[in-house]
């Protein structure tokens with residue numbers, strides 16, 4: 233029995249999703265220090281100096297072995313709408329320093345008022361499997377612009393990548409059963425809920441309870457009813473009867489308000505009456521107690537009562553571990569309602585994505601590579617203008633190599649990559665290997681050049697990516713480390729730069 237209804241897409245065509253929510257441009261959605269640096273660049277006549285930044289994370293979330301890139305479409309909408317309004321500039325003009333004088337010159341604010349993005353942006357399509365240290369987004373352009381984009385890009389990409397990854401884990405545990413995202417009431421505020429619904433759908437959920445997300449993004453919306461409905465009426469039977477009269481085409485009865493198995497029997501009786509009127513009961517929902525045992529008993533009652541196609545929906549603080557355990561216990565649940573632990577990424581509430589300078593042109597126009605040193609060698613950033621090349625067997629990803637496109641406009645067909653954490657670990661790919669670059673052009677000179685995939689296409693991409701991700705990398709406990717290395721000459725450049733920097737200090 234298909235328990236899905238499609239919402240129609242928004243008809244407010246003239247505004248993108250973020251503009252519909254937050255009418256002014258979101259250029260002000262940044263940390264003040266981006267503007268203080270921007271001001272510094274502008275004063276030093278450095279504002280237009282070309283630079284390259286990379287957005288990447290250093291560790292997969294949830295102790296997992298992979299992540300799913302997500303949030304690009306939201307980032308594109310943010311970038312397309314990027315400009316400072318008159319009232320933004322008025323606010324910035326009101327900010328003062330320690331001497332009570334304005335922080336910013338009027339001429340700088342005028343410059344901001346005229347500013348239009350001219351950057352090139354390359355990014356991994358949404359739904360691509362991504363690993364630590366790989367740039368998900370590369371921003372190339374005037375340093376002032378690149379700098380202003382740091383915080384909002386991190387805000388958008390970190391969260392949606394985190395939630396899409398969590399959703400993929402939950403859907404993997406559900407082994408193809410339907411997973412419905414129920415998180416709105418527990419999400420981190422309004423946009424937290426909308427972004428989470430979008431990312432959860434990309435990560436594999438089938439539908440959301442969030443009606444605004446349905447309207448904004450075209451995600452299918454579904455809903456059962458709450459305990460309050462049952463408690464409103466003198467008995468559970470009356471509650472189900474009245475619900476069935478009101479919504480004969482949407483009957484999923486919540487059966488656990490008083491006595492769960494009694495509730496299932498009552499649902500069967502009401503289901504029979506419903507059938508006589510030409511409608512089919514879609515299922516029941518369990519929201520407490522031992523979900524494995526109750527679902528097994530409920531399945532028997534439904535089957536014996538003539539409802540073998542009725543769904544058993546379960547909810548109650550579920551996550552991938554619980555779903556895995558319930559499956560192991562033989563639970564007869566076919567639809568999983570998952571809220572809090574999905575939309576808040578409960579066990580890891582943030583992805584630690586960062587945005588680092590990789591190179592800046594000098595006065596002669598020559599690229600100067602940059603690294604950020606760290607005591608921990610794994611935290612030292614990669615220098616250059618980076619791209620990620622993924623090597624594949626026909627049905628499996630074999631390894632990803634980060635390389636500097638300035639050093640290699642054309643990569644040789646025969647390449648060796650080096651594990652930056654242990655240079656003795658190397659992997660060789662020969663001319664027969666299939667490969668593709670993961671970062672694709674999104675903006676050129678500030679103009680969108682990307683033909684945006686639909687959410688359905690992104691979901692299909694996720695399915696393919698997960699199929700091609702080695703099983704050991706996907707497992708929850710002690711996953712295999714997917715091979716990600718640096719192309720040999722990038723490795724050598726980085727090693728030389730680290731040595732030089734350490735000798736200097």
Ligand SMILES: Nc1ncnc2c1ncn2[C@@H]1O[C@H](COP(=O)(O)OP(=O)(O)OP(=O)(O)O)[C@@H](O)[C@H]1O
Pocket residue numbers: 519520521522523524525547548549550554557558561
């Ligand atoms: N068979 C099971 N194995 C493992 N965990 C389960 C099983 N059944 C339920 N759980 C989980 O145990 C947790 C506690 O559920 P339980 O219904 O006992 O308490 P509760 O949520 O406080 O119930 P109530 O809503 O009635 O107060 C929930 O996260 C639930 O998903």
Ligand SMILES: O=P(O)(O)OC[C@H]1O[C@H](OP(=O)(O)OP(=O)(O)O)[C@H](O)[C@@H]1O
Pocket residue numbers: 414415417418459519547548549550569570571572573
């Ligand atoms: O458990 P989650 O994964 O967040 O899924 C959403 C929960 O929200 C609803 O109940 P709510 O928590 O509001 O109240 P209840 O637990 O008392 O039923 C619903 O019944 C689910 O249990």
Ligand SMILES: O=C(O)c1cccnc1
Pocket residue numbers: 414415441454455456457517547569571
């Ligand atoms: O429709 C439901 O069953 C639902 C919606 C939100 C939260 N919990 C359950």
